[in-house]
Amino acid sequence: MKLLHMRSKSRLKNSHEAQTYAYKSPSAFPPRNPSGHDYTSRLPLKLLTEILSSICPHACDDNYLSLEDSMRDGGCMLCDMRHLAQCALVSRRFLVATQTILYHNVRIDPVHYCELEERKRKWIDAPKQRVEQFSRTVRDNQSLAIQVEFLKMPYMTRETCIADMARTVSVLPNLKYVDLPDGIYSDDRSCLTLKQELEARCADLRKMKYLRGAERSFALLSQSRPWPNLQVLELSRLEIDPNTLVSVLASFPALHELRLEELPMIDDTIFRRSHSTSCFPPIGTFSLQSTPGLTAHGFEAYLSRPEVREVLTNLTVINTGVIPSELHRILATAPYLKNLRVNQTIHRALTASTIPPLASRSLQKFQFEIESHSTSPHDLQPPSESYYEYLASSILAGNFPSLNSLYALSTSLPALLLPPPLAPFANPKGPSSGLRQALMLYTKSIPEHDWYLTVISPPTSTNRRGSATATRPISFYNGSTQLGPQWGDKARDSVIVGNGFGGFLAVPNEDGLRPSSSGGHKHKHSRSKSKNSAGWMG
Numbered sequence: 001m002k003l004l005h006m007r008s009k010s011r012l013k014n015s016h017e018a019q020t021y022a023y024k025s026p027s028a029f030p031p032r033n034p035s036g037h038d039y040t041s042r043l044p045l046k047l048l049t050e051i052l053s054s055i056c057p058h059a060c061d062d063n064y065l066s067l068e069d070s071m072r073d074g075g076c077m078l079c080d081m082r083h084l085a086q087c088a089l090v091s092r093r094f095l096v097a098t099q100t101i102l103y104h105n106v107r108i109d110p111v112h113y114c115e116l117e118e119r120k121r122k123w124i125d126a127p128k129q130r131v132e133q134f135s136r137t138v139r140d141n142q143s144l145a146i147q148v149e150f151l152k153m154p155y156m157t158r159e160t161c162i163a164d165m166a167r168t169v170s171v172l173p174n175l176k177y178v179d180l181p182d183g184i185y186s187d188d189r190s191c192l193t194l195k196q197e198l199e200a201r202c203a204d205l206r207k208m209k210y211l212r213g214a215e216r217s218f219a220l221l222s223q224s225r226p227w228p229n230l231q232v233l234e235l236s237r238l239e240i241d242p243n244t245l246v247s248v249l250a251s252f253p254a255l256h257e258l259r260l261e262e263l264p265m266i267d268d269t270i271f272r273r274s275h276s277t278s279c280f281p282p283i284g285t286f287s288l289q290s291t292p293g294l295t296a297h298g299f300e301a302y303l304s305r306p307e308v309r310e311v312l313t314n315l316t317v318i319n320t321g322v323i324p325s326e327l328h329r330i331l332a333t334a335p336y337l338k339n340l341r342v343n344q345t346i347h348r349a350l351t352a353s354t355i356p357p358l359a360s361r362s363l364q365k366f367q368f369e370i371e372s373h374s375t376s377p378h379d380l381q382p383p384s385e386s387y388y389e390y391l392a393s394s395i396l397a398g399n400f401p402s403l404n405s406l407y408a409l410s411t412s413l414p415a416l417l418l419p420p421p422l423a424p425f426a427n428p429k430g431p432s433s434g435l436r437q438a439l440m441l442y443t444k445s446i447p448e449h450d451w452y453l454t455v456i457s458p459p460t461s462t463n464r465r466g467s468a469t470a471t472r473p474i475s476f477y478n479g480s481t482q483l484g485p486q487w488g489d490k491a492r493d494s495v496i497v498g499n500g501f502g503g504f505l506a507v508p509n510e511d512g513l514r515p516s517s518s519g520g521h522k523h524k525h526s527r528s529k530s531k532n533s534a535g536w537m538g
Contacts, residue, residue, distance in 0.1 A: 041093065049097040056084040059105045064177045064207040064232050067107060067152035078109050103144050106134065108153035127157040128164075135168040145171045151178040166194040175202045186213035199226035206230060212237040219244050222251045229254050236261040242270045250278035256311070257285040266291055268298030273305075282308045287316040296326035303333035310336060318343040324370055324387055325350055331360045341367035341407075347374075349386040358391065359399035366400070367407040369447075385412065392416035395435070407442045407451070414441055414454040435459075 040048060053060050058077050061070055071077070081102065088098040108130045131153060138145040151172070158165065159181045169175060178198075184191040195217075198205060205227045210218045215238055222244075230252045235245075236259075245266060249255065260266065270280050280302060288294055299322065303309055312334055322330065324344055331337070340363055368391055372382040388410040395403065395417060406413075417439070435458040442451040 038091070040091075045093065045097060048093065049100055052084065052087055052094070052097050053101050055087065056080040056101060058107060059084070059101045061105055062150070066179050067109070067154060070152065077107060078111075081107070099144065100147060103147040105150040106148055106152070108134070108157060110154045110157070127154055128161055131157060131161050131164050131168070135164050138168060139171050142171070146174055148172045149174055149176045151175065153179050155179075162191060162194055166197045169194070170197045170201050173201060174204055176204055176206045178202075178205075182211075185209045185211040187217050188213075199224070203227060204229055207232040209234040209236070210238060212239070215239055218248060222247045225251050228252070231255060232257040234259040234261075235263065238263060239265065241265055242267065246270050246280055247278050249281050252281070255281055256283065258283045259287040259289075260291055261287075261289040263291055264293075267293030268295055268301070270294075271298045271302035273301075279305075282311040284311050285314040286312060287318075288320050288322075289316070289318040290320070292319075292321045295321035296323070296329045300329050300333055303330070309334060312337060314339040316341040319345065324368075325355055328356045328358050331358055331363070334360070334362075336362055338362055339365045341369075343367075343369045343371075345371045345373050346383055346387065347372075349383040350390055352386065352390040352393065355390070357397055357399055358394040360403075361401055363400055364402050365405040366403060369407065369409045371409060371447075385410065388413050389416060395439075398436075401436050403439060404437060405440045405442070409444060409447065411443055411445050411452075413443055414456065417441065417456050 043051075056077075057075075058070070058072055058080065063070055084098055084102060088095045108127050110127045138148060151168070153161075158179050162181055162183075165178075165180075169178060180194070181191055182188075184195050184198075187195075203226065206229060208227065208230060210233075218235075218238060218240065231254050233249075233252065233255060240263070242265070245263075249258070273279055282305075303312070313336055315330070315334070315337060318341070322342070322344075324342060324346065327342060331340075337360060340360075368388075370384045370387045372384040388408060391408070392413060394400070395406075417435075435456060437458060439456040441454040441456055443454065444451055
């Protein structure tokens with residue numbers, strides 16, 4: 001069979017293209033299959049499912065992100081889901097394949113991200129209706145309910161349809177991720193029934209979060225163990241002691257991503273090994289924020305365990321007790337670390353002569369964002385610049401052979417990463433830059449600015465010093481079309497106006513409209529009211 005891509009005439013650029021896509025009667029086309037044989041019947045069901053999944057790409061996402069964070073650019077997800085549902089009418093084999101895709105990752109999108117949204121009536125709460133219809137479908141058909149692994153819905157829908165969500169998750173035994181209301185993370189009484197259904201019916205849940213107010217239910221996890229396959233856990237502003245934290249984390253054998261934020265009672269004692277209590281489990285992606293009790297000495301003890309060193313690949317420390325001058329301790333004991341982010345506010349300059357240099361053979365992405373607490377007008381340079389000089393000397397010494405992306409809050413770092421020029425008749429066999437591959441350097445002066453990109457190239461036989469491109473803001477500019485595809489095929493007709501923070505303001509054109517951008521297109525209808533929809537698929 002042959003799928004035709006139909007385009008709206010209102011979106012065509014000129015009359016010639018509109019004539020090309022003009023309507024033609026069915027008799028104008030040759031017969032698709034004169035023999036009447038269905039060649040798709042020869043395809044294995046797995047291959048047919050793979051082909052049909054390209055119609056609705058978002059249905060194949062297996063991430064644990066909310067609906068708002070997992071949106072895709074360049075398409076309407078409601079229309080994609082509806083087109084895939086129409087494929088189920090072709091044959092029984094198509095029905096089995098499309099149901100497998102449709103009910104694997106269920107999205108209750110609030111609006112159409114296309115021209116269909118303008119045609120809908122504005123007084124119908126479409127997301128709520130879709131939730132009710134989906135709940136009725138899975139409760140009446142158990143074979144469809146066991147296929148659902150991901151359930152995502154808008155923020156307002158999950159906050160107002162708590163009862164419908166409780167009835168829905170009670171029949172989804174294989175559910176791995178669901179967008180939940182905020183009250184369930186803090187043990188709000190309005191979400192008690194929903195949480196009980198999750199603990200009793202959804203044993204395969206993979207992500208959970210606990211906020212202030214949920215200390216009691218969090219402490220009971222080590223005894224009840226409702227989700228043995230939990231992989232992602234976020235804890236924020238909980239008043240819990242170190243022993244409770246370790247005992248609960250040790251009850252999740254599959255845990256590989258952990259985020260701790262604003263835990264005032266947590267310190268380095270959680271990393272101590274004891275025969276009488278459980279040990280802190282190995283974590284692959286570890287994020288710490290506003291935890292001053294955790295220091296580099298504690299991490300050094302934690303990474304002394306071989307099972308921890310082999311697993312830890314992503315580490316984030318933001319305003320913790322891990323000071324930048326002791327960062328070399330962590331890098332020396334984490335041989336498989338690939339991504340590292342360090343955010344810290346410092347008060348005084350660094351004396352690099354007394355500190356070993358930073359070194360890591362595995363690190364690929366490094367976010368080194370050091371800010372000065374206060375800068376005196378009498379200082380020649382802020383104290384944070386000494387930390388970037390320390391970083392630059394470590395890189396030029398060849399201590400980061402795998403590094404390809406670097407983020408820093410310093411506009412002087414591009415110049416620091418280029419070694420001084422050699423004399424005209426200097427020995428070419430002398431020491432050179434430690435860069436072995438091109439380095440994508442992203443810099444800005446303060447966090448409110450946009451990132452500026454500089455590409456640092458390693459030295460070559462003809463250029464023994466190396467080179468750096470001009471620092472420029474990140475852009476989606478396309479030289480062949482003068483501007484990005486969202487501007488159409490018109491010549492560049494715009495002005496550049498600064499916004500006061502190092503970026504540029506968007507200036508509307510004469511007719512009061514401005515071209516949509518790839519980053520803003522998905523929010524085009526975010527403030528529109530939900531419209532009517534035929535079925536939960538839009």
